Amino acid sequence: MINIVTDQNDNESRDEVHGAGEAFRQRIATVDAQGQRKWVYPKKPAGRYHRARAWVAAFLVVLFFSAPWIKINGHPLLLVNILDRRFSILGVPFWPQDAIYFVIAFISLVVFLLLFTVIWGRLWCGWACPQTIFMEMVFRKIEYLFEGGPSKQRRLKSKPWDFDKLWRKGGKWLTFFVVAFAVANTFMAYFVGTDGFLERISGSPGDHMGAFIGVLSFTGLFYFIFAWFREQACTLLCPYARLQGVLLDNDSVAVTYDFNRGEERMPANKAKKTQLSGDCVDCFSCVKVCPTGIDIRNGIQLECINCTACMDACDTVMDKYNRPRGLIRYASYNMVKNGTRFRFTPRVIGYLVIFAILISVFVTMLVLRSDVETTILRTPGQLFQEVDDGATIQNLYNLKVVNKTYEPMPLHLKLVEPASGKIQIVGTDLRIDAEGILEQAFFVTLPRDILDPLKTPIRIEISNDDGVLETVKTNFMGPAAP
Ligand code: SF4
Ligand code: SF4
Incomplete structure (x- = not known):
């Protein structure tokens, strides 16, 4: 069990204040002394934070289901087609050759999460994490709809099977399955694109057995997580949750x-x-409403997903007793204990600087990103040819160009160094399809008298009708010096 308070004195002083000791840290709240799972029946949350979260969740759920169908200039908002190695983010195509962008973006995201977590704790978990949103705002709501609040759920569970229990449980499980199936299908649309998705769902399962098995497997996985595994995904599986213990400090x-x-x-x-x-007033409203079964009065704990349900519950109690709201609120341990305000700690400043550097690098790379990816290699097995009675030397090259745009384009090659040579394409003019790959051979011819012994560096410019796209350096082979 984590203990984010690093100062032993702080621990002791907190224990004195709470009178609670640290026994709760020896065991996960949803596991009893025998190691058996304690099923959580949280009270329905209500209040201003829950309403705000419900709006955010509704927006994110709609975005999740609609994003594969949203097109920017006719191209997907988000496409992660790993099998065909096609990717689209915000309508911009990316290729496997762009892996470096993903690496930098991923490192930036990790640093951002570190920074964000050090400052704001698990705000992400409560407001934007798909697990929390689907669990608390979709599946939990369905459960309340069919089975009612916690006491009704308990009664329903313990009573024998009759028609009432059958339709309530059956209706809930069926609706869970439909939602899990919809989520799995949406994931497929992200992976194969909407055209591929429509093709697969309109054909027979036998024609697309891989997709069919994949969707059913993911449906089963989502069903299992949201119907049974639930808060354990956050407590036991989520690596981000496990990191909280080292990321949070007394100023988070x-x-x-x-x-x-x-x-x-x-x-x-x-x-x-x-x-x-x-x-x-020790009413336990904050505990009863907690979907992870903890008592936030014990301090920050591993299980807490910052869902704000206890804040709403306690505000309601404070209203009832005419006391100020915010007995449970967004605050750091130091804010509560010492009344300090938020401050930029050296750790926060360090993460900020690293993040700013990474983002600058990433943006610069994006701005400088070429529309094509060009590879020029000398044709294997070929050295050089002497032409014009040995006055000029010729090398044969293989050109490979990847068009990273959605537009076809003509391409032109120009030898910029040394300028006295020339390029001769083998075959027709160069033209590359939208998102296409062009492979072509070409000769470079150079006067013999300008060659370095054995190897001469050359530079070739690749352009389209709008201007230069890339400049590639390679070597030209010639005869050894006499
Ligand atoms: S302690 Fe409060 S914020 Fe944390 S999970 Fe429980 S109800 Fe949500
Ligand atoms: S809801 Fe508020 S008043 Fe009631 S037990 Fe929790 S912290 Fe105390």
């Missing part, structure tokens, strides 16, 4: 219980009789 902002204000916690009727009471 997260869903936090204000123990200074809340303690001594006690029921309201008891609080009336003492001066020692804090604002927490």
Whole structure:
């Protein structure tokens, strides 16, 4: 179990304040002393944070299902066609040759996540993670729809099978399956494109057995995760969640219980009789609503996905008792304990600098990215030919050009160094299809008297009608010096 408070004194002082000790850190909240899973029946969340999250989730879910169908200039918003090695991001085509862009983008994303997490904790988990969105905003809602709130769910589970239980459970499982099937199909659309998707779903499964098995497998996987595995995906599987223990520090902002204000916690009727009471009325509303089954009053814990449900629940209680909202709120441990404000720590500044450098490199690379990827290699097995009675020397080259755009284009080759030579294409003029690959041979001829012994460096310019696309360096072979 993680403990993000690195200072032993802080731990001790927190224990004093909570009176809770650290026993809760010895076990995951959803596992009992015998190692059996404790099924979580969270109360329906409600409140301003939940409403805001519901809007964000609705937008993201609609975006997820519609993105494969959204086209920019006729090209997919997002396409990850690994099998055909075709990729499109925001309508811009990318090729396997662009792997370096993905590497830089991936490293930038990791650094951004580190930076974001150090500052804002698990904000991503609560507001944007697909697991949380589908679990809490889609599948959980379906469950409430069919089975009602937590007490009704418990009753339904323990009662014998009758018609009521059958249609409620059956309806829920069927709806889960339909949603999981829709998610799996949408993933397929991301991988094969909408044309490939329509082709596969309109044909018989036997004609597209791979796609059929893939969709069914993913449907089963999503069904398993959202119907049964649930919060364990965050607690046990998610690598990002596992990293929290080393990323968060006492200045990271997260869903936090204000123990200074809340303690001594006690029921309201008891609080009336003492001066020692804090604002927490020990009603357990924050615990009952938690989808990971934890008590946030124990401090930041591995299981907390920052879903804000406890913030809403506690605000409702505070309203009821005419106390200020925010007993559980977005705050860092230091903000609660010492009343400090957010500050840029050296670690945050370090991540910011690294991130700024990476983004600058990435943007520069994107701006300088050529529309074509050119490879020029001397034809294997060929050395050189003497022509014009040995006054000039000829080398044969193989040209390979990848067109990274959606437009066909004519290509021109020009020998820019040494300028006294010439290029002769073998065959017709060069023309490359949209997203096509062109392979062609060509000769370079140079006067013998300008050659270096054995190897002369040359530069060839590749252009289309709009201008120069790339300049490629290679070597020209000639006879050894006499
Ligand atoms: S909801 Fe608020 S008042 Fe109730 S137990 Fe939780 S922190 Fe205390
Ligand atoms: S502790 Fe609060 S924010 Fe964290 S998972 Fe539970 S309800 Fe969500």
